[in-house]
Amino acid sequence: MARPRLRISDRVGDRLLLSATGLASAIAVLLLVLIAWQVFKGSGTAFHKFGFGFLTGTTWKPNFNQYGAGTLLFGTFVTGVFALFLAAPIGIAIGLYLSLMAPPRVRAIIGPVVEMLAAIPSVIIGFWGILVLAPFLVKHAEPQLHSTVGFIPLFGLPQTNGASMFAAGLILTIMVIPIVASISRDLFDTVPRELQEGASALGATRWEMIRGVMLPTTASGLAATSFLGLGRALGEAIAVTQVIGAGTKINTSLYETGDTLASRLANQFQNATDQLQTSSLFYLGALLLIIGLGSNLLAQWIGRRFAVQKAHA
Amino acid sequence: MTILDPEFDPIMEPSRPAAPARSAGERYRIQTVDRPARTASHGQPTPTTPVVRESVFKVEQLAISYGSKTAVQGVTMGIDRNRITAIIGPSGCGKTTFLRSLNRMHDGIPGLRVDGHIYYHGHDLYGSGVDRVEVRRRIGMVFQKPNPFPKSIYDNVAWAPRNLGLRSGLDDRVEKALRGAALWDEVKDRLKDSALGLSGGQQQRLCIARAIAIEPDVLLLDEPASALDPIATASIEELVRTLKAKFTIVIVTHNMQQAARLADRTAFFGLDNERIGTLIEYDETDKIFTNPADTRTEDYVTGRFV
Numbered sequence: 027m028a029r030p031r032l033r034i035s036d037r038v039g040d041r042l043l044l045s046a047t048g049l050a051s052a053i054a055v056l057l058l059v060l061i062a063w064q065v066f067k068g069s070g071t072a073f074h075k076f077g078f079g080f081l082t083g084t085t086w087k088p089n090f091n092q093y094g095a096g097t098l099l100f101g102t103f104v105t106g107v108f109a110l111f112l113a114a115p116i117g118i119a120i121g122l123y124l125s126l127m128a129p130p131r132v133r134a135i136i137g138p139v140v141e142m143l144a145a146i147p148s149v150i151i152g153f154w155g156i157l158v159l160a161p162f163l164v165k166h167a168e169p170q171l172h173s174t175v176g177f178i179p180l181f182g183l184p185q186t187n188g189a190s191m192f193a194a195g196l197i198l199t200i201m202v203i204p205i206v207a208s209i210s211r212d213l214f215d216t217v218p219r220e221l222q223e224g225a226s227a228l229g230a231t232r233w234e235m236i237r238g239v240m241l242p243t244t245a246s247g248l249a250a251t252s253f254l255g256l257g258r259a260l261g262e263a264i265a266v267t268q269v270i271g272a273g274t275k276i277n278t279s280l281y282e283t284g285d286t287l288a289s290r291l292a293n294q295f296q297n298a299t300d301q302l303q304t305s306s307l308f309y310l311g312a313l314l315l316i317i318g319l320g321s322n323l324l325a326q327w328i329g330r331r332f333a334v335q336k337a338h339a
Numbered sequence: 340m341t342i343l344d345p346e347f348d349p350i351m352e353p354s355r356p357a358a359p360a361r362s363a364g365e366r367y368r369i370q371t372v373d374r375p376a377r378t379a380s381h382g383q384p385t386p387t388t389p390v391v392r393e394s395v396f397k398v399e400q401l402a403i404s405y406g407s408k409t410a411v412q413g414v415t416m417g418i419d420r421n422r423i424t425a426i427i428g429p430s431g432c433g434k435t436t437f438l439r440s441l442n443r444m445h446d447g448i449p450g451l452r453v454d455g456h457i458y459y460h461g462h463d464l465y466g467s468g469v470d471r472v473e474v475r476r477r478i479g480m481v482f483q484k485p486n487p488f489p490k491s492i493y494d495n496v497a498w499a500p501r502n503l504g505l506r507s508g509l510d511d512r513v514e515k516a517l518r519g520a521a522l523w524d525e526v527k528d529r530l531k532d533s534a535l536g537l538s539g540g541q542q543q544r545l546c547i548a549r550a551i552a553i554e555p556d557v558l559l560l561d562e563p564a565s566a567l568d569p570i571a572t573a574s575i576e577e578l579v580r581t582l583k584a585k586f587t588i589v590i591v592t593h594n595m596q597q598a599a600r601l602a603d604r605t606a607f608f609g610l611d612n613e614r615i616g617t618l619i620e621y622d623e624t625d626k627i628f629t630n631p632a633d634t635r636t637e638d639y640v641t642g643r644f645v
Binding site: 220 | 475553
């Protein structure tokens with residue numbers, strides 16, 4: 027049987043396609059390596075001067091050549107975890123509603139709307155945060171919380187204009203919810219219909235089905251999603267800068283101002299006066315990069331474990 | 340209606356000594372006394388004497404439609420207690436759709452409508468105030484494809500009883516269900532292992548164990564052996580035969596031999612003049628397979644169906 031001959035142009039086309047797509051992928055890898063290298067190189071001076079003491083130092087005084095990331099690490103951690111703890115349950119609840127309970131027409135409306143929430147530029151969310159959310163918090167929410175659960179040090183006395191870690195955490199929550207909601211909805215959609223029917227055929231209520239079948243089958247995927255959301259919260263700069271108040275101290279009360287790695291970096295890079303300050307900011311960037319990549323890798327690792335379990339199922 | 344119970348089979352009753360010395364009349368008399376006692380021990384209401392067959396379901400002029408498309412219509416039939424009722428027929432004539440209406444598995448599917456009536460022990464299954472969760476606790480279902488939960492073997496069986504608050508004696512309950520599903524000996528040493536590691540046939544028996552662990556009244560089986568090899572199929576059939584002592588069984592099957600081997604009564608579903616699924620003929624299995632009243636049934640069971 028005579029084989030149909032491949033046309034030369036087809037063969038060249040395939041080669042071209044292969045090299046074009048391969049090149050694009052190589053650029054992505056190259057960019058990551060290049061950026062990481064530049065950031066680490068830039069932080070060299072600060073690293074030589076402060077070493078790992080930079081991580082625990084809580085002073086940031088450009089005039090005295092004193093730099094430390096302790097306050098910022100604290101602020102980053104507090105606002106990120108705060109956002110995760112609020113956004114994960116809310117996002118998962120939205121995902122459950124959209125996947126299991128919403129009538130098709132409602133689902134068709136709410137689903138895209140939730141995803142559009144993620145499309146709002148962060149500077150606009152931050153703008154809304156400082157003009158609307160923060161004044162509301164300081165006038166209404168904070169006094170209320172202080173008078174009811176004020177014995178918890180987290181909920182201290184409301185401060186002047188509402189710029190606070192509390193506001194920053196809420197802004198981040200708003201930004202993380204759409205990520206968790208849309209991914210968890212997709213995860214719940216992957217739970218085989220047979221399993222859901224198997225549960226309801228056993229006389230399970232909806233909640234029993236969710237608790238016994240939906241959540242356990244998607245648990246690692248949900249965890250991975252949460253870490254993705256955490257990564258987003260840790261890295262967000264602009265919106266946080268707008269509402270967190272650029273505080274310089276570590277405070278137990280969420281109502282006090284604070285600052286995060288990303289926000290400090292965005293705030294000061296333009297006005298960095300000398301080489302040591304620039305290098306210290308690079309050091310912050312390096313820390314942020316490690317934290318961001320770390321949470322992303324963790325999310326991927328959990329997700330992969332999840333995929334392996336699924337393959338065995 | 341026969342006075343004698345044609346189902347009585349001493350081989351199926353291991354606890355009862357075979358009684359060749361007794362006369363036929365005595366055997367059947369013992370049967371009538373014995374059966375209520377046995378079922379009562381499983382916490383079920385005492386059935387009427389087996390002489391007068393009790394209907395578990397009475398279906399009247401049932402029609403099920405998805406949107407504007409009617410899947411099945413004009414079904415009127417009764418389903419007897421503690422017997423195996425098979426539903427056979429070509430694909431697309433509404434067998435599974437009908438079966439799923441018996442435990443309200445269609446609930447919550449948008450655009451699906453059920454018309455007519457299904458009476459379950461005299462109660463309108465679709466009446467107001469009937470809780471579908473409660474319905475499914477009494478009327479269990481096993482699906483075409485084995486669908487164990489991604490949990491341990493033990494937890495698969497214990498899950499539904501735990502939901503119902505049946506926590507005391509849970510180990511015994513699990514063991515009893517697994518024994519009832521003829522799976523205990525194969526899994527007793529690895530109850531903590533994942534159910535997903537079992538073979539297809541074992542998974543299906545686990546699904547049966549899971550269903551009987553909450554002691555339902557009825558078991559609906561939707562082609563339970565269609566995804567299994569012949570050996571696993573044989574063991575499922577053997578199991579179904581033993582289960583009818585305790586449960587009323589309705590089984591949908593594509594396999595006519597399976598219906599002939601298992602069922603006491605057989606319902607043949609086909610397409611009516613409007614090309615909509617309906618019940619064509621319903622009778623004792625022997626009658627359906629040897630002397631059907633309807634030519635469409637005869638064509639199907641003799642393989643002439645096109």
